[in-house]
Amino acid sequence: MLKFNNFRNKIVTKITSTSKFLLLTALSISLILMFFRAPSLAQIPPLKQLPIEEGSETQSAPEIGIEEDSETQPAPEIGIEEGSEIKPAPEIGIEEDLEIKPAPEIEIEEDLETEPGPEIGWEFLGSRELNQVEIHETKYKGECPGYSWSSREARFTSSTTPPARKRRVIVRNITRGVASDPYPFTDREYYEGRSSEGTRMSFGTKHHSKYFHVLNGENTFEYEIKERNRVIESGVLTAVIKRNVDVRQRDSxxxxxxxxxxxxxxxxxxxxxxxxxxxxxxxxxxxxxxxxPNTPEVGTLISNQTPYSVKYWINNRIQKLSSGSDRIYTNNFLNIKFKSCSVGTGDGKNSKECTIKTRSLERGKRYKFTVSELDYESVDIEDFPRS
Known part of the structure; x- marks a missing residue:
């Protein structure tokens, strides 16, 4: 700053007071514009050079000088007083205590009541849902594999046309994938309570006289409510019938x-x-x-229930069995022979007649020898039941 002032004083002595005043004013304005108002030098576009005609004369710029004997007055110094207060530029902001109001919310009234649609479709005992049910079936694996089919009772209902006298409802399953000649259908009475007469619903593809067949998943039904022979309501509905298969181990x-x-x-x-x-x-x-025991032979029992020994033949082989004894034979075929005598009267004299009896015994059976109470020689063989 000191060097600048010395340089300025040297020049000022050579300049007239009027020129000096103009020069200082221009210099001050230039400085103010340069630092506060004017854009940077890099943003100022370069001056365009005007073309000069070849034959034209150029005049030199007039020289501005300062008379040697003229008096110069020092230029007034422009500055900022040391004790003066510098006011800061006003800040643009938002007051801290200022309340910011949120944008108004558009609310939907919760109290608006929507009318429920009509309830039309299948009711299932034990289920609160309309047109939704699971049919539980069982698949067995192991030594005794198999499948246990099941069904659910279903009843048709319509809140728009409730049951009344002389009414019936016909429902057909028109789902793609079931037989169409005819479609599986059910024809039920619809005359009392809230729903129709019950029908048993099970999985299948064809019409059945006992079960109303459906497919696993979503099914499409068409229905007709008749009063006598006149259709008073008809339509189409869907219901989801899910198959729930429980896999179990089943052994013998x-x-x-x-x-x-x-x-x-x-x-x-x-x-x-x-x-x-x-x-x-x-x-x-x-x-x-x-x-x-696992043996191929089959035993046949012969018991002697007489008070005497009995002699007999088994397959032509002589045998003797004492009183109260048993004997087991494992032959596949048994032919038995034994002697039996009886006492008769003829011509006033007692006579004794003896015969050889032959019997075929059944394999695996119990037999016993017996005698007559009046004649101990009258031997016979008969079945021997267990006591």
Whole structure:
């Protein structure tokens, strides 16, 4: 700043007071415009050079000088007093205590009541939902595989046309995928309560006289409510029938009982009783069985229930059985012979007649020898039931 003032004083001495005043004024304005108003030098476009004609004369710019003997007055200094207050530029902002009001909200009245649509479709016992139900079925795996089908009772209802006397409802399943000649349908009475007469709904593709067949998933139905022979309401509705399959393990279970090796012989007369164990999947489905003791021979019992010994022949081989004894034979075929005598009267004299009796014994059966109470030699063989 000091150098600038010395330089300025040297020049000022050579300039007249009027020129000096004009020069200082122009300089001050230029400085003010440069720092506060004028754009930066980089933004000022360069001056265009005007073309000069080749034959034209150029005149030199007039020289501005300062007379040597003229008096110069110092230019007034422009500055800022040290003690003066500098007012800051006003700040543009938002007052802290100023309340900012939010934009008004557009609300929908919650109290507006919408009228529910008509209730038309299927009701299911135990379900609160209309036209929605699950049918539970069971698939078995293991030794006894199989499938257990199931059904649900369904009743048609319509809030627009409630049940009344002389009314019936016909509902057809027109879902794509079911047979169409005819469509599965149900024809039910519709005369009392809130819904129609019940129908059993199960999965299938064709019409059935006992069940109303549907597909798994969404089904489309068309219905007609008739009063006598006149249709008073008709329409189309959809219902979702879901199949819920429960997969379970099912194996066989054993059943043990006593059997006669010869199934044609009753148990009371059976001589060869054994233990049979059967593994079943149901009342009539046996998947395996075994019998104990597991021997192929079948025993036949002969017992002597007389007070005497009995002599007889089995397959032409002589045998003797004492009183109270039993004997088991395992032959497949048994022919027995024995002697039986009876005392008769003729010509006033007692006479004795003896014969050879022959019998074929049934395999696996119980037999016993007996005698007549009046004649101990009158021997016979008969069935021997268990006591």
């Amino acid at each position: 279970y054993p059943i043990t009982k006593s059997v006669c090796m010869n199934s044609e012989v009753p148990m009371s007369l059976c001589a060869d009783i054994r233990t049979l164990t059967q593994y079943k999947c149901g009342s009539d489905w046996v998947i395996r069985s075994f019998i104990q």
